[in-house]
Amino acid sequence: MQPIALYCPDTSEPSHQSLLQTCQALDWIDIQPNQPSDQAFILIDNGQLSIASSDWPKVHAVSVDFLSSSSEHRRLYGGGAGQAVCKAVGLKKRKHLTILDATAGLARDSFVMASQGATVYMFERHPVVNLLLQNGLERLSASELTDLSARLTLLNGSLLNLGAVAETVSVDVVYLDPMFPDRSKSAKVKKDMAIFHQLVGADADADSLLAPALALANYRVVVKRPKNAPWLDDKKPSTALIGKSSRFDIYAKKALTDD
Numbered sequence: 001m002q003p004i005a006l007y008c009p010d011t012s013e014p015s016h017q018s019l020l021q022t023c024q025a026l027d028w029i030d031i032q033p034n035q036p037s038d039q040a041f042i043l044i045d046n047g048q049l050s051i052a053s054s055d056w057p058k059v060h061a062v063s064v065d066f067l068s069s070s071s072e073h074r075r076l077y078g079g080g081a082g083q084a085v086c087k088a089v090g091l092k093k094r095k096h097l098t099i100l101d102a103t104a105g106l107a108r109d110s111f112v113m114a115s116q117g118a119t120v121y122m123f124e125r126h127p128v129v130n131l132l133l134q135n136g137l138e139r140l141s142a143s144e145l146t147d148l149s150a151r152l153t154l155l156n157g158s159l160l161n162l163g164a165v166a167e168t169v170s171v172d173v174v175y176l177d178p179m180f181p182d183r184s185k186s187a188k189v190k191k192d193m194a195i196f197h198q199l200v201g202a203d204a205d206a207d208s209l210l211a212p213a214l215a216l217a218n219y220r221v222v223v224k225r226p227k228n229a230p231w232l233d234d235k236k237p238s239t240a241l242i243g244k245s246s247r248f249d250i251y252a253k254k255a256l257t258d259d
């Protein structure tokens, strides 16, 4: 991992101190006393970890915040199981699915699926994104949303190297949303998210996720793609849900029945 700078404007805040301690133990984090001029750096502010760009604070930092007002709005009024991602994984048919989100990112999709009753296990390989996810999950577990917190679990490892996970978790649906190379160049990517895309880069090995996903899922694999992108691993899905800018390719293994 390339070293990344970290900046904390208020080190006296107790919650910041414990986050700083966690980060001090990681040898790829370089804690700096002043705001770094780097394109992207880790920020500790407002009791949470985030990724900031050199334009911070003009451009918002990006964090995993399951408790933000926009997350709350999506949880309560976002369209329930009728949301495209929920329809694609089958939550409209069966509420209590066990889903492996093998490319969790900032867990926005995982959050939506768990909000609708799914038990979601997540893999995230980028160390900075993984750290943000851990921080978001810790804050969620300290909140009153205990049911939701119990349904979101970050696992160590990767779908490409499953280890014990394959024996311990029976997975109904595997969900994949790898980075697509053209996304970062799109003018539609908001400024704050552009820094996330730059930091993580393209997932050049994304095609290799489909075969292990199909081997693991009991019912289906769902792949989120930009609307006009080619199929993952050049494999035609059983069906697709097409939205305004993205598409959910569904690889069905077995029909989902109501629970």
Ligand SMILES: C[S@@+](CC[C@H](N)C(=O)[O-])C[C@H]1O[C@@H](n2cnc3c(N)ncnc32)[C@H](O)[C@@H]1O
Residues within 6 Å of the ligand: 102, 103, 104, 105, 106, 107, 108, 109, 110, 123, 124, 125, 126, 129, 157, 158, 159, 160, 177, 178, 179, 180, 200, 203, 209
């Ligand atoms: C487009 S983002 C996912 C966004 C996510 N669906 C959301 O709602 O926030 C893709 C993420 O998948 C991660 N990723 C890609 N391949 C992976 C793999 N083999 N194992 C674990 N994480 C992976 C990347 O690091 C990146 O953070």
